[in-house]
Amino acid sequence: MGRSPFEAARRPKTAESGQSLMEFALMLPFMLLLLLGVVEIGRAVFISIAVANGATAGVEYGAQSPTTAADNAGMQTAAQNDANVSGMTASATQGCRCDSGSGTSCSVPLPPSSSCATISCGSGQIVECVEVTTNATFNSLLHYPGLPSSYQASKTAVMRVRE
Numbered sequence: 001m002g003r004s005p006f007e008a009a010r011r012p013k014t015a016e017s018g019q020s021l022m023e024f025a026l027m028l029p030f031m032l033l034l035l036l037g038v039v040e041i042g043r044a045v046f047i048s049i050a051v052a053n054g055a056t057a058g059v060e061y062g063a064q065s066p067t068t069a070a071d072n073a074g075m076q077t078a079a080q081n082d083a084n085v086s087g088m089t090a091s092a093t094q095g096c097r098c099d100s101g102s103g104t105s106c107s108v109p110l111p112p113s114s115s116c117a118t119i120s121c122g123s124g125q126i127v128e129c130v131e132v133t134t135n136a137t138f139n140s141l142l143h144y145p146g147l148p149s150s151y152q153a154s155k156t157a158v159m160r161v162r163e
Helices: 005-009 019-062 072-083
Strands: 089-099 125-139 150-160
Touching: 019 072, 019 089, 019 125, 019 150, 072 089, 072 125
Parallel strands: none
Antiparallel strands: 089 125, 125 150
């Protein structure tokens, strides 16, 4: 008599029948650790980008006009609202520099805003600049040996004020 279709499809059990499951069970902790590392790096990059975008948003607000350049609180608020990172701090300043036509007049650090009344450029042009610095601390979910448990993200953006 012939074999039934069910008997032909069934294989006899051997010593290798649970090998794949055992290999998966051994590799699972390493794969989860790798996944957690990728998530941690993603969180750190997200906070770094948000801090940089916040500084840019704050300086863009301040560079709209001489009136907004004097609004330090408005620049700080614009930076914090754009980043939306808890615990982020922002500081804003404005100052004047001489522009000789090179296009690099606004650079860090800016002189205090009182320099605008006392600055003398000779043949150059006096330009007003704004600067916003943002800071945030990233705390990792777990402590990894050899790596710091927190990371300080910081960004300074400078822009020339539109006249």
